[in-house]
Amino acid sequence: MERNLEKELFNTKKSGWLETSDEKFQKIFDFCDGYIEFLNRSKTEREFAANARELAEANGFEDVNKKERLKTGDKVYFVNREKSIYLAVIGEQKMENGVHIIGAHIDSPRLDLKPNPLYEDGELAYFNTHYYGGIKKYQWTTIPLSIHGVIVKANGEKITINIGEDEKDPIFTITDLLPHLAKDQEGKKLRDAIEGENLDLLIGSIPIMADDAKSKVKLNILKILNEKYGITEADFMSSELELVPAFKARSLGFDYGMIAAYGQDDKVCSYTALKALMEIQRPQKTAICILSDKEEIGSMGNTGMESHVFDYFMSELLNKTGENRVNLLEKVFCYSKMLSSDVDAGFDPLYASVSDKANSGFMSKGITLNKYTGARGKSGASDANAEYVAWVRNLFETNNIKYQISELGKVDVGGGGTIAYILANKGVDVIDCGVPVLSMHAPYEVTSKFDVYEAYRAYKAFWNKD
DSSP: OOOOHHHHHSOOOOOGGGGOOHHHHHHHHHHHHHHHHHHHHOOSHHHHHHHHHHHHHHTTOEEGGGOSOOOTTOEEEEEETTTEEEEEEOOSSOGGGOOEEEEEEOOOOEEEEEEEEEEEETTEEEEEEEEESSOOGGGGSSSOEEEEEEEEOTTSOEEEEEESSSTTSOOBBOOOOOGGGOHHHHTSOGGGSSOGGGOOEEEEOOOOSOTTOSSHHHHHHHHHHHHHHOOOGGGGGGEEEEEEEOOOOEEESTTOOEEEETTHHHHHHHHHHHHHHTTOOSOSSOEEEEEESOGGGTSOSTTSTTSSHHHHHHHHHHHHTTOOOTTHHHHHHHTOEEEEOOOEEBOOGGGGGGSOGGGOBOTTSOEEEESOOEETTTBTOOOOOHHHHHHHHHHHHHTTOOEEEOOSSSTTTOEEOOSHHHHHTTTOEEEEEEOEEBSTTSSSEEEEHHHHHHHHHHHHHHHHOO
């Protein structure tokens, strides 16, 4: 029989939809319906962490602080300041033999209110903002925005805010120049056309009926907020209020094959990992899930991965399984494996010039591996060892999981990073492994439902691997 050398030797990837049975097709769509619903309730890191905790508790997970001892099959979590959460399913083997970690992040690019945000100008009231993470500023004007977060009063009372998501709520927006008056603006470079200091949110226009008030519209807004939430202007100083798109996550395309939503970087990997963990019972290696904060601004702070709070969680697991001894945590990390489950830039035919087509992640061709990230000369990268890449390949091929391998754009064009290097610095074998996304960091990002479901299958297989 004549060999088909091209089929045998070429690394050819085709759309996963072409090999999808009717049964799997339905599973993909059902799974993504749940993902869309979860996204619409989890636009911020606080909301995602709260909803993840609720889901975990419904599936038998307990707060690790409430457990005296841990044994095989126990399911525990730790919430870090309401903005990140770590979860674990205790495995059959001792943790000193290594654990299997999947790490994602639940923060996304957005606009934050400044500590003193409220002002009036031209008899209009505004909130002054400071953008968070890498955004194209012009994309955030003239779209509906909602306000999410918390206000904490000096006496410790915490007020949760969510305005603009319900159909009966008002929405907010940032205005832009009309084309007739935008000659100077249009002559600027794209990144300079909208200044960060001009990303101010329009929030009101009706003045208070008080002759002696200086800023009547501002005072009316404060009156409304005081009556509804019991706050004064000073309470903004101890608040965390985020502006996010009021768009709903929706199916995209005549064929319903894609998802358009805010914050899929990196909630798509966070959700798929979380759902996979809910189905892990008695793994050989302890299964660890990290859902971290602050990745979009360098993973700093005590809720980001640069903090030692995750090490504390791991130490608690060692203490309560009865394993702990001096320097054991370092050994655990050195023998552990990790998927840094962050998204990849999907190949976009409209902007093909920035990508190396042979080394790009394509929509609907499965989960994407990035051996290394970084910029230009791999600066700042975590570069996975070939042995570990082969181990992951074998895992996916054994479980018939569609995958591809890519870089983040052409050399010298750009680059990026994830939390991978932080765990690699601890000695963990780690590779980036996530869903390809179009329009990454935009207010509306796009993923393929096939890839979303394949990520869930990949993460589940990883935790079930001995």
